[in-house]
Amino acid sequence: DAKTTQPPSMDCAEGRAANLPCNHSTISGNEYVYWYRQIHSQGPQYIIHGLKNNETNEMASLIITEDRKSSTLILPHATLRDTAVYYCIVRLDSGAGSYQLTFGKGTKLSVIP
């Protein structure tokens, strides 16, 4: 799987949009970009995933660049409950590899009142 690079930490003011970047310059054509988050001491939680088109759900938006070498997770109106570690993961879309997640250290997002 392609490696990902994320900033170790970010701050965001409550109510503002949080934009979390991720670089995955070695991504291949059949690899998806996934985002999970881990709120203190809990199990990780799925947020969103995409291949090459931008995606939006009730939690967040995912913007993937045209060359697919980077992406941005957007939390449109951050709340204190969004304080967590956010993981950007690149994963194969078929076979046993489609089930295996490789977690880096992620980005620690702190939402500030």
Add this chain to the structure above:
Amino acid sequence: NAGVTQTPKFQVLKTGQSMTLQCAQDMNHEYMSWYRQDPGMGLRLIHYSVGAGITDQGEVPNGYNVSRSTTEDFPLRLLSAAPSQTSVYFCASSSRHSGSHEQYFGPGTRLTVT
């Protein structure tokens, strides 16, 4: 649905002791996996299973055994605990019929080996 459940929540072992961490899911998911998370680190895959009777090794399998006799249960066994196995252990499951292959994680078991 209870989702993914793990027991116990906390455990302290002495070096050399054995124990089994339990994981169960009630979503009829085919895929289950075990991860460990050390302080300040991301999760690392220990073992996984794509269905009953089928298991395979992940990134850090040494010192751990698994079996998958039913779809619901995926226990993780530590045969002879070592201090290096002090960690938080997460179990996860997902469905191959889900287009997202979203993984659902349990609440974790916090293990200390002295």
